[in-house]
Amino acid sequence: MSELVFTNVxxxxxxxxxxxxxxxxxxAGQVMGLVGExxxxxxxxxxxxVGLRKPTSGHIRADGKVQMVFQDPYSSLDPRMSIGNSIxxxxxxxxxKKAEVAxxxxxxxxxxxxxxxxxxxxxxxxxxxxxxxxxxxxxxRVVIADEITSALDVSVQGxxxxxxxxxxxxxxxxxxxxxxxxxxxxYVSDRIAVMKAGRIVEEGPAGQVLEDPQHEYTRxxxxxxPRRHTRLEAS
Amino acid sequence: MxxxxxxxxPVGAASAVLLTILLALAIxxxxxxxxxxxxxxxxxxxxxxxxxxxLGTDQLxxxxxxxxxxxxxxxxxxxxxxxxxxxxTGLVLGSVPSVLxxxxxxxxxxxxxxxxxxxxxxxxxxxxxxxxxxxIGAALAIAFAIxxxxxxxxxxxxxxxxxxxxxAAARVCGVGRFRLLTRHVLPNIAEPLVINATLAAGSALTAxxxxxxxxxxxxxxxxxxxRLLGEGLNRIYISPAPALGPAVAVVLAGLAFNLxxxxxAAGHRQRSHRAxxxxxxxxxxxxxxxxxxxxxxxxxxxxxxxxxxxVSFTVHKGEMIGVVGExxxxxxxxxxxxSRLVEHPGxxxxxxxxxxxxxxxxxxxxxLGTRLAMVFQDPTTSFNPTxxxxxxxxxxxxxxxxxxxxxxxxxxxxxxxxVRIPEPERRAKQYPHEFSGGMRQRAMIAMGLMGxxxxxxxxxxxxxxxxxxxxxxxxxxxxxxxxRSAAVLLISHDITVVxxxxxRVLVMYAGRIVEELPTDELxxxARHPYTTALLKAVPDxxxxxxxxxxVIPGRPPEPGExxxxxxxxxRCPLADDQCRTEEPELTTHRxxxxxxxxxxxxxxxxxR
Numbered sequence: 001m002s003e004l005v006f007t008n009v010x011x012x013x014x015x016x017x018x019x020x021x022x023x024x025x026x027x028a029g030q031v032m033g034l035v036g037e038x039x040x041x042x043x044x045x046x047x048x049x050v051g052l053r054k055p056t057s058g059h060i061r062a063d064g065k066v067q068m069v070f071q072d073p074y075s076s077l078d079p080r081m082s083i084g085n086s087i088x089x090x091x092x093x094x095x096x097k098k099a100e101v102a103x104x105x106x107x108x109x110x111x112x113x114x115x116x117x118x119x120x121x122x123x124x125x126x127x128x129x130x131x132x133x134x135x136x137x138x139x140x141r142v143v144i145a146d147e148i149t150s151a152l153d154v155s156v157q158g159x160x161x162x163x164x165x166x167x168x169x170x171x172x173x174x175x176x177x178x179x180x181x182x183x184x185x186x187y188v189s190d191r192i193a194v195m196k197a198g199r200i201v202e203e204g205p206a207g208q209v210l211e212d213p214q215h216e217y218t219r220x221x222x223x224x225x226p227r228r229h230t231r232l233e234a235s
Numbered sequence: 236m237x238x239x240x241x242x243x244x245p246v247g248a249a250s251a252v253l254l255t256i257l258l259a260l261a262i263x264x265x266x267x268x269x270x271x272x273x274x275x276x277x278x279x280x281x282x283x284x285x286x287x288x289x290l291g292t293d294q295l296x297x298x299x300x301x302x303x304x305x306x307x308x309x310x311x312x313x314x315x316x317x318x319x320x321x322x323x324t325g326l327v328l329g330s331v332p333s334v335l336x337x338x339x340x341x342x343x344x345x346x347x348x349x350x351x352x353x354x355x356x357x358x359x360x361x362x363x364x365x366x367x368x369x370x371i372g373a374a375l376a377i378a379f380a381i382x383x384x385x386x387x388x389x390x391x392x393x394x395x396x397x398x399x400x401x402x403a404a405a406r407v408c409g410v411g412r413f414r415l416l417t418r419h420v421l422p423n424i425a426e427p428l429v430i431n432a433t434l435a436a437g438s439a440l441t442a443x444x445x446x447x448x449x450x451x452x453x454x455x456x457x458x459x460x461x462r463l464l465g466e467g468l469n470r471i472y473i474s475p476a477p478a479l480g481p482a483v484a485v486v487l488a489g490l491a492f493n494l495x496x497x498x499x500a501a502g503h504r505q506r507s508h509r510a511x512x513x514x515x516x517x518x519x520x521x522x523x524x525x526x527x528x529x530x531x532x533x534x535x536x537x538x539x540x541x542x543x544x545x546v547s548f549t550v551h552k553g554e555m556i557g558v559v560g561e562x563x564x565x566x567x568x569x570x571x572x573x574s575r576l577v578e579h580p581g582x583x584x585x586x587x588x589x590x591x592x593x594x595x596x597x598x599x600x601x602x603l604g605t606r607l608a609m610v611f612q613d614p615t616t617s618f619n620p621t622x623x624x625x626x627x628x629x630x631x632x633x634x635x636x637x638x639x640x641x642x643x644x645x646x647x648x649x650x651x652x653x654v655r656i657p658e659p660e661r662r663a664k665q666y667p668h669e670f671s672g673g674m675r676q677r678a679m680i681a682m683g684l685m686g687x688x689x690x691x692x693x694x695x696x697x698x699x700x701x702x703x704x705x706x707x708x709x710x711x712x713x714x715x716x717x718x719r720s721a722a723v724l725l726i727s728h729d730i731t732v733v734x735x736x737x738x739r740v741l742v743m744y745a746g747r748i749v750e751e752l753p754t755d756e757l758x759x760x761a762r763h764p765y766t767t768a769l770l771k772a773v774p775d776x777x778x779x780x781x782x783x784x785x786v787i788p789g790r791p792p793e794p795g796e797x798x799x800x801x802x803x804x805x806r807c808p809l810a811d812d813q814c815r816t817e818e819p820e821l822t823t824h825r826x827x828x829x830x831x832x833x834x835x836x837x838x839x840x841x842x843r
Binding site: 221 | 405
């Protein structure tokens, strides 16, 4: 099967330790949500999994290809390249690129006829779907989604989250889903890991982590997450 | 289409015409007048200007006017050749470091950096000596003189593009370094490079003329403008025309290239940076009293784009009002208009725009500076990184309240304490980078508290902050309102944030308020289909995980796309013909509850 396993991964930038001895397993065919605040090392950990950054120590094992979807759909697509070409670029040699591009665009609910469009013609939500299609083009077994909805309008975010969930189930992908938004992570994840200052402070099944948090910091995050029916009074 | 924007400016159009004429001359002049320019006439040696010979003749009696025209081809051709070689070499030197192994890249980069330190003309003279006198030598000399600055430019641009996510994305997809360079990097830096190449062609032309003039460029019997200028100069006191003719040609051609490049660059800058300056315009009419009264506010930009289209609301003393909307809904521009910060070419108009009972455009800056505080989204860019936090906060009181330096500094420390920054005295002496994001945002609020604000406008004050910090900042705003009875206008894309803190909510869509209601009723009695859809579409900690999220099809319209009818109609499940043709007004549904929707209560109940 296709697990993604981080074993004692440490990443240092000079004296700063961004990721501190992290061991984490994304189980095959499941979604691992990773929450934490900015600077907690979430994105750095993700970068090591796709080889954008080398860990200072420790190692990462993935069975099968790992692909990544980035946060900002406005900068993650080459503005001078048609979306079809961007997707085709990620395909293995010898694929029938045209047909495959059409299939992938259809998979992410976009009109295959738009393959020749430049990213500027697309809205943020559509661009993020193209980015998702590109990530799927290399037939990955593991996908890393790094804050993929935080640059989107709230009315569009839901459609992308639904799509991610559908595709993950349909294709049996293993997924590391990173977000600072606990509500979003809760919605898509089977398990949740909480990261703070480079370390994983808590990890477990989503329901358990949310309902019975063990670590002080998880409780703090849960308390801080905005809820509809509680009013925030002046302290 | 985009390339033609150059031609829209007068300078761009004039230089384009000039360039076209030059190119036409370069192509056709030798064919048409080559013979006349070469014809030796021993009866008319070194004559001055006449009807037969407009610029006179040279020492062999050849017509200088035609020689200038014919020389266009060689002059422009050589300038372009030198530019092409120079730019191409520069491009290679500038981009190979991204393909080479690190140690080799470092050597190339250092070599370029050293070469950049030498003045271009000095390099050209140096290379001219090495390559020997003659046309090819001079062309290479000028080409290599251009090279270093181009290599450097390419490096800088490449570096800026390489940091973008799409490069990382391509790398993750397994795209090789060479393909990354040719397919992703170069196309994205082409525009500034082409512009600079045009400018470089202008300098190459004048530099070439200089070399020929000095005798180390084009050699007889070939001739370019520089050489003609040199020949004419010998007798400039007897007859100036033979020297002035080629001189004017050099100047005109140099100008044509440079101005065209400048115009293209200006067009490029305009596209990549659309900003605006100040021109508030308000007309006032009586309105019911409130701290802030806004009636029929419009903010428009040239080109018929009106992102805020008739917004009316009232903020009462000590009230906390939330404005919710997505990007492009006009919520931020509304806030900017209220604080008089809409920049040119944006124009603000309103039937009423009153703060504290006075028309806003007649409120003196000093009063506005102390009574109204603004908190922006990104606390990192709101502070000057080179000045201490305490100093920057104190300045507000020095400018607006005429406090002395010492008194202002003490007040700043007091206000930092008020926003619960620990050890305010020590913190006041620190620089912005020593503060965390949440602390900077609190310091920003402290700055607003230096006056006696009656209204705090906070535009997405917590969007850039972590959730735990977000809660602290929101609590702080609530406390300011409690302790100082200041009103707060909180602008946010996050409906849950607003629901938690505000008394009333204004929901904006496509430049208008579509619903206004008390926060208590938000989850029970919201009527507008957009509001109800938004509430369902955003997941929170109580959302059902097993059901798919509710989705609003389509996307919010851009300010330029708003046409007839209700702007939400294309995404609305209830839309009918009336919705698509007539835009509903915001009407009072019940006390404290206004809605802009054609649908009746029973029809709306179906989608809730």
